[in-house]
Amino acid sequence: MTTQPAKSEAAGGVGRRLAGHRLLWPALILLALLLGNLAFHHDFFSVRIRDGHLYGSLIDILQFGAPLILVALGMTLVIATRGIDLSVGSTVAIAGALACGHISTAAHPGSVATMLTAVALALGVALVLGVANGFLVSGLGVQPIVATLILMVAGRGVAQLITDGQIITVTSAPYKMIGGGYWLTFPFAVLLAAVLVALTAFVTRRSALGMLIESVGGNPAASRLVGIRAGGLLALVYVFSALCAAVAGLMISSNVSSADGNNAGLWIELDAILAVVVGGTALTGGRFSLGGTVLGALIIQTLSTTVYTLGVPPETTLVFKAFVVIVVCLVQSPVFRAKVLRRRGTTTPRPHTTAGAAPQQQEAGA
Amino acid sequence: MSTGIASAAAHLTRPFATVSPRTRTRIPLIVTAVLLVVMFGVGSVRYEGFLSAQVVLNLLIDNGFLLVVAVGATFVILTGGIDLSVGSMVALSTMLTAWLVESHGWPLAAVIPLVLLAGAASGTLMGWIIHTFEIQPFIVTLAGMFLARGLCYTISTESITINDPTTKGIAQTRLYGPGGLFVSIPVVIALAVLVIAFVVLHHTRFGRNVYALGGNESSARLMGLPAGSTKIAVYAVSGLCSALGGLLLTFYMLSGYALHAMGMELDAIAATVIGGTLLTGGSGFVLGTALGVLVLGMIQTVVNFQGTLSSWWTRIVIGALLLVFIVLQRLMSGRRPAAD
Numbered sequence: 001m002t003t004q005p006a007k008s009e010a011a012g013g014v015g016r017r018l019a020g021h022r023l024l025w026p027a028l029i030l031l032a033l034l035l036g037n038l039a040f041h042h043d044f045f046s047v048r049i050r051d052g053h054l055y056g057s058l059i060d061i062l063q064f065g066a067p068l069i070l071v072a073l074g075m076t077l078v079i080a081t082r083g084i085d086l087s088v089g090s091t092v093a094i095a096g097a098l099a100c101g102h103i104s105t106a107a108h109p110g111s112v113a114t115m116l117t118a119v120a121l122a123l124g125v126a127l128v129l130g131v132a133n134g135f136l137v138s139g140l141g142v143q144p145i146v147a148t149l150i151l152m153v154a155g156r157g158v159a160q161l162i163t164d165g166q167i168i169t170v171t172s173a174p175y176k177m178i179g180g181g182y183w184l185t186f187p188f189a190v191l192l193a194a195v196l197v198a199l200t201a202f203v204t205r206r207s208a209l210g211m212l213i214e215s216v217g218g219n220p221a222a223s224r225l226v227g228i229r230a231g232g233l234l235a236l237v238y239v240f241s242a243l244c245a246a247v248a249g250l251m252i253s254s255n256v257s258s259a260d261g262n263n264a265g266l267w268i269e270l271d272a273i274l275a276v277v278v279g280g281t282a283l284t285g286g287r288f289s290l291g292g293t294v295l296g297a298l299i300i301q302t303l304s305t306t307v308y309t310l311g312v313p314p315e316t317t318l319v320f321k322a323f324v325v326i327v328v329c330l331v332q333s334p335v336f337r338a339k340v341l342r343r344r345g346t347t348t349p350r351p352h353t354t355a356g357a358a359p360q361q362q363e364a365g366a
Numbered sequence: 367m368s369t370g371i372a373s374a375a376a377h378l379t380r381p382f383a384t385v386s387p388r389t390r391t392r393i394p395l396i397v398t399a400v401l402l403v404v405m406f407g408v409g410s411v412r413y414e415g416f417l418s419a420q421v422v423l424n425l426l427i428d429n430g431f432l433l434v435v436a437v438g439a440t441f442v443i444l445t446g447g448i449d450l451s452v453g454s455m456v457a458l459s460t461m462l463t464a465w466l467v468e469s470h471g472w473p474l475a476a477v478i479p480l481v482l483l484a485g486a487a488s489g490t491l492m493g494w495i496i497h498t499f500e501i502q503p504f505i506v507t508l509a510g511m512f513l514a515r516g517l518c519y520t521i522s523t524e525s526i527t528i529n530d531p532t533t534k535g536i537a538q539t540r541l542y543g544p545g546g547l548f549v550s551i552p553v554v555i556a557l558a559v560l561v562i563a564f565v566v567l568h569h570t571r572f573g574r575n576v577y578a579l580g581g582n583e584s585s586a587r588l589m590g591l592p593a594g595s596t597k598i599a600v601y602a603v604s605g606l607c608s609a610l611g612g613l614l615l616t617f618y619m620l621s622g623y624a625l626h627a628m629g630m631e632l633d634a635i636a637a638t639v640i641g642g643t644l645l646t647g648g649s650g651f652v653l654g655t656a657l658g659v660l661v662l663g664m665i666q667t668v669v670n671f672q673g674t675l676s677s678w679w680t681r682i683v684i685g686a687l688l689l690v691f692i693v694l695q696r697l698m699s700g701r702r703p704a705a706d
Contacts, residue, residue: 084504140696145448145504146645150692153632154685160678261678270508283502315523315624318516325509326495333499 022280025331026295029278033302034058041309053182057305059190063255065301066189067092067179067248069294071268072275073200074244076293077237079276081217082285083137083144085238088245088272090155091129092265095122095246096253097162103170115174122246129155130242134235148238152269159261169258179255189251196247201290210288213237217285274321275300278328299324390698394691395642395654398661405664413671423549425663430556431456431614432633433659436641437563438607439634440655441600444567446580446647447503449601451492451510452608453630455485457623458514459612464526464622467533474532482609488514489605493598503601511631518624525623528616537617552614559610563652576600580647636684637662640691661687 037057038044047056071088078085099118106114129151136147181188204210215223216230223230248268253259277283278299279292303324307317330336410417426433435452442449459481466472466480492510496503528534540548567573575596578586587593615626635645641658643650665683669675 136692140693142692142696143645146639146692149632149635150685150689153629153636153688154682157678157681157685160676161682165676165678270512273505273508277505283505313519313523315519316516318512319520320516322509322511322513322516325505325512329501329505329509330495330499333501336499339499 022289023292023295026279026292026299030295030299030302033299033306037302037306037309049185052185054185054187057309059187061298061301061305062190063187064305065298066187066193067251067265068268068271068275068301069193069297070196070244070248070251071241071265072272072279072293072297073197073290074237074241075269075272076276076279076281076288076290077200077204077213078144078241079217079273079281079283080213080285080288081234081237082220083217083234083237084148084273084283085133085241085245086145086148086269087129087133087151087155088241088248089265089267089269090152090159091126091242091245092249092252092268093159093259093261094129094155094162095126095249096259096264097159097168097261098122098125099175099250100168100170100253100259101162103172103175104168109170109172110174112174115172115177118175119178119250122250123243126242126246126249127239130239131235133242134238137238138231138234156261159259159264161261163259163261165261167258167260171257175254176257177254179251179253180257189255192247192251196244197290197294204290214286214288217287219286271300271321272297274325277332278324280332282332391642391644391649393698394640394694395651395657397691397694398640398642398654398657402657402661402664405661405668409664409668409671413668416667416671419545419547421667423547423553425660425667426553426556427550428618428666429659429663430550430552431611431618432630432637432662433556433656434559434614435608435611435630436634436637436655436659437559437652438604438611439631440563440638440641440643440650440652441567441576441603441607442503443635443638443643443645444576444580444647444650445597445600446583447496447597447600448507448635448645449489449492449604449608450504450507450631451488451514452604452611452634453627453632454511454514454518455488455605455608456612456615456627456630457518457625459485459609460616460619460622460626461518461521461526461624462622463533463613463616464528465521467530468526468528474530474536478613481613482606485609485612486602486606489602489608490598492605493601496601497594497597507601515624521624522622523624525621525625528620528622533617534620537620550617552617555610555614559607560652560656567652572596572599577648580644580649582648633662633684636688639695640687644695645692 034044041057044057047054047058049055071092075085075088099122102118102121103109103114106117108114133148133151136142136150137144140147177183177188178192179189183191204213212223212228212233215226215228216233220230245265249265252264273283275296276288276293277296279289279294279296281288281292300321303320304314304317307320308314330340406416406422415421435456439449439452462481462484463477466477467474488510492503492506495501496506536551539551541551541554542548567576575586575591575593578589578591579593579596583593612627616622619626637658638650638655639645639658640661641651641654641656643654662684665687666677666680669677669680669683
């Protein structure tokens with residue numbers, strides 16, 4: 001989906017199209033961050049194979065970033081409908097707690113069947129939570145931020161209830177595989193995330209589903225008039241988001257072999273929203289970019305890694321994130337572009353606000 | 367929305383269509399008040415020592431800072447906005463106060479105005495960005511949340527205990543009333559803030575602008591109301607209130623710590639909603655927010671008195687209450703249940 005008029009598309013050469021590509025800025029930021037790391041650690045880019053597994057800083061970023069990529073994947077579709085899902089962090093905690101709780105009390109914690117039951121249990125409950133969010137938003141028409149706030153508040157309590165306030169530690173080789181295992185020399189979590197991203201991209205971009213979601217996000221009333229069943233679609237994206245969060249929760253708890261109701265997935269909803277916004281999907285809905293989201297999630301993860309490698313106290317990552325949020329949002333804001341940058345005819349997705357009308361006229365005239 | 371589920375919900379959401387709008391907006395408030403009385407009544411029957419005026423006063427002593435923060439949040443929510451930065455601003459205020467007083471030996475009289483100014487200034491800045499660049503309040507205040515929490519950690523990752531005699535003196539002062547009942551100085555400040563907020567919201571031009579802005583921003587603008595400056599002002603009020611809340615929390619905790627007030631933004635929003643303020647803006651009561659804070663405090667008190675319940679039940683009950691009140695709001699508002 002491109003917003004650029006066909007005329008300028010044809011007129012511009014390959015270079016211009018590349019310069020105007022909306023994944024350009026996220027990609028450049030990621031590259032700059034990686035190169036910055038290389039300046040401090042000269043073996044940053046080196047990837048070695050040890051014991052048949054890939055090792056290296058880049059692999060670490062991918063592996064630790066996999067849960068964030070998944071949560072952000074679900075969040076992208078929610079934001080595309082002009083919604084937001086604040087409950088993903090709690091869902092991450094609940095999924096991990098359920099799975100670890102089941103394995104720790106099972107007769108054979110190390111068996112594959114136990115692992116599969118635990119995964120099914122976590123996904124099943126996530127499905128229920130997603131349906132609940134979807135019903136509040138779609139059925140009752142509650143603002144998404146408010147509807148999902150309920151689960152965000154209560155969910156941590158529920159996760160604590162499941163773990164009984166303790167950190168549940170499990171020893172299960174099949175379960176460890178999900179977040180910490182390797183398959184064909186690659187970290188299994190990375191492969192799982194890649195498969196899910198590819199599947200989502202295939203389903204949304206090779207069928208009309210993605211366009212329908214964008215239509216609902218762009219203008220719900222108009223979508224209704226052309227006969228799109230907006231309610232079902234809205235509910236669907238919240239269910240999808242909850243399922244993605246549950247898989248991320250399984251990965252996180254599997255990687256550390258334990259479930260912590262209080263800290264698992266803490267702030268991940270904010271990181272996920274940040275990843276989506278950095279990736280070029282506007283919070284005003286109507287458009288989404290899955291590739292941008294993956295890049296965004298990798299940027300956030302690299303930023304965290306960079307702060308660690310620089311030796312700055314890791315808690316101050318929040319300050320860097322704050323500046324990233326503000327800069328990205330300002331650059332995306334049509335008013336900011338009009339007032340400060342004075343750029344015309346850009347290809348950045350424009351939110352469907354009344355304020356967007358004026359610059360669009362400019363674009364047509366340019 | 368045109369699905370079967372939505373149209374069925376549309377019928378469901380208008381059972382109170384015949385009730386006058388004025389009464390309709392008050393129903394959540396009445397429910398909250400009844401809930402508070404019932405909780406106190408049940409607590410008095412079940413637990414020994416629950417039935418005393420001091421238990422009620424302790425609610426204020428333990429939640430005075432939350433009351434101040436929630437009052438600020440009410441201003442923002444009344445305009446239809448949201449401020450996620452309040453919890454972090456509270457933490458930053460405790461950190462700044464403790465750091466300046468303890469590590470730098472500043473007098474408290476100089477620190478207090480500085481902290482209040484910093485809170486109001488950060489609120490103004492966020493409001494200015496929200497208004498000028500038309501970015502959603504949610505994302506701007508999210509950045510403010512990250513920034514304030516991160517700044518806490520750059521000051522110190524450890525808790526700073528306050529040993530300053532003036533601060534300790536104010537914190538430990540008890541104001542005795544009849545019958546040996548007592549409150550702390552922060553309670554008096556919190557109640558004063560509540561009264562000021564009530565007067566400002568219901569008896570000044572600024573207050574009417576806040577309601578008008580939340581009701582319908584474009585209409586308010588067409589009527590010639592200063593939409594921009596009102597919007598910026600409510601975030602300034604919220605910033606000021608969270609800084610003041612932070613000062614009160616400093617007196618309560620006698621320490622500054624980056625992990626103070628984790629999740630307080632949610633408590634403030636929850637208190638506002640339970641107090642009958644519509645999250646879509648335009649309708650609500652600041653006195654209701656006070657009731658909401660008391661309900662949250664009462665849940666905590668009941669959980670404490672029960673003894674066998676763990677504190678995470680508090681979160682679950684708050685979440686459940688939030689669900690009930692938000693659904694109630696949908697039923698009361700009588701608007702079409704569309705996300706238009």
